Amino acid sequence: MNKRHCLKRSFILSACVSALFASFTPSSETSNDKLQHLSAEQDNQDLDLKKLSQAFGHFIGRNLKSPGISFDVEGVIAGIRDGYQGKPAPMSDQEYESAMNKLQEKAYAALAKENMAAAVVFLNKNSREKNVKEIEPGKLQYMILSEGRGDEVQAHASPLIHYTGKYIDGTVFGSSEEVGGPITIPLDQTIPGFSKGLVGMKEGEKRRLFVHPELGYGMLGNLPPNALLIFDVEVVKASNPDSNKDATTQEDDTDDDYDDEDDFYNQ
Structure with missing residues (x-):
């Protein structure tokens, strides 16, 4: 399933x-x-x-x-x-199950449509905010919270980072603190909006990413369908490839307790 x-x-x-x-x-x-x-x-x-x-x-x-x-x-x-x-x-249990499934499908689709519309409105308005820059117009935005001075994160790298992920209403759905962070994220194995948003960040830099559903989890994952995602990210080390094996092991050990973290590695 x-x-x-x-x-x-x-x-x-x-x-x-x-x-x-x-x-x-x-x-x-x-x-x-x-x-x-x-x-x-x-x-x-x-x-x-x-x-x-x-x-x-x-x-x-x-x-x-x-x-x-x-x-x-x-x-x-x-x-x-x-x-x-x-x-x-x-109604019979079978009839109840069938009717409830149809209702769930309808509600799920309605929520997905509502979230997508909210994401479009938010990103359109946010693009006019001071200090907000666009990597992909209408799809991926960021603002620098704190400048960095170290090496830059390159495409396909595995940076060591602190992060906090939030929904559009500010509700936190995950953070590196919950898994004893910072954590190493292989950029080739995460969502497009997250990987593209990290490329070019310097060690010590803090950045806030605004990710459209199409560059996030969309209708997949354990999160609400078509949710706009906001990430606060700090780069500790621009490349940390030696810890990939340890990060994978840690992920396996915490799989039952932190399913949202799995989504970073299963796109």
Whole structure:
């Protein structure tokens, strides 16, 4: 199953469903002694089940929100009530799966279209900002945050860098700090906007890149479809080829914990 399919299947209610199961399942770190201690404490306390039930419903409700989808809240409540009472479902599991997949596809496409439009507007406006330069008109922009004085990053190199990746709203989706950075990035194995944006940077230079979806992940990867990406990058070393093997090993070791990092190497 490819990454795009995985993303779409988890597009709706994934956080809600996962958290629902988690709320009923003790963590692996919970010992029997802790459980016994908690049980003893609960025996001495009166739980407000009505309040807890409302809080549980509130938890479900706030996790129903998904981009491009508006659920009938009253219908959801009725479905919960009917399911709890053992009444027949309004459609079979197979029908539900098929309908939900179609809804997810529609919402995913709508979000992709919305994100692409937002990226075009942002880059058009950003091109008129002071100190913003364009590498590819309307597709790749940058601004220098701090000048460098060392060697320049060359095409096809593997520079050692610090970086932080953000969405258009400022939300951070990844950084070298999360993997114990700085990290070595083989430019031939990363997204075009990132590799082209680094070429010419000097050691010690800090640069902010603005990457159009077509030079980013587009509809692929673990990120929202057609997301405009903003990277703050600092070049520590213009070329660090000797660490490529170590970087690959580190990537394998952290694969389960940091999937977004994989996208740098799998385009």
